[in-house]
Amino acid sequence: MSPPPSLKRIHHVAYRCRDAKETVEWYSRVLGMTYTTAFAEDHVPSTGAYDPYMHVFLDCGGGNVLAFFELPQQPEMGRDANTPEWVQHLAFEVEDLNALLAAKAHIEAQGIEVLGPTYHGIFRSIYFFDPNGHRLELACNIGTPDQYAELRALAPVMLNEWAATKRAPRHAAWLHEDPAERGEG
Known part of the structure; x- marks a missing residue:
């Protein structure tokens, strides 16, 4: 048996959005992400299916990329009704508790409702939703090396x-x- 691949990192994570332009502007303004790349096709390269899309990529820092697809020919996007809203989410790390509290103030100043900070033992988090209904989390690590080892x-x-x-x-x-x-x- 051959060994499993040696992964370097997550290349990108992709989600669906309602409006690519609105999504890029929101993530740039609210979370400071840099819009880096866009692909637009009428046919899906991997399947050949006709399904026009705009695929946008945002730099989250640290070599991490968040991407979105706008799919205007598909039915309106929804969510898994059998999974609670709090389960499926994207979590981003901030430097420390001061940065987390500053981020909360910044996000709330944009008129966005924020829950937290919430204590999770080895990190604290805040939670909010993007304009597409995706739940987002900002977290700062607070654990000690002994706690992580335990x-x-x-x-x-x-x-x-x-x-x-x-x-x-x-x-x-x-x-x-x-x-x-x-x-x-």
Whole structure:
């Protein structure tokens, strides 16, 4: 058997949008992404199917690219009605808690509703929606090297326990106790 491929990074992640121009302008204004590339075709290169589209690419920083397809000939975009809104989302990392709080203020100043910051043990996050209905998250890491090591060691145990019970394993209790709520941070 041959070995699996050696991946370098995610080349890009692509989602659908309602309006490519509006989406590019929103991500540039709200999240500071740089619009870098566009492809527009009448036929899909991989299938040959007639399906006109605009494919736009935005630089998220750190070699990461977010892309969108506008598909004017397709039915209006929707979402999976059987999956809660909070599940499918894109998360971007910011430098620290100060950057997260500054981002929240900037996004709210654009008239966008923001939830959080929310405590997740090893990071804090804020949540909001883009004009296409995609949920976005900005997160800053707050964990210690020992906490990350503990979670890495517990990951297989937790997955096996979940697979057997379909109940949330309660390992690493500190993950569920926000120090800010106890006046510690």
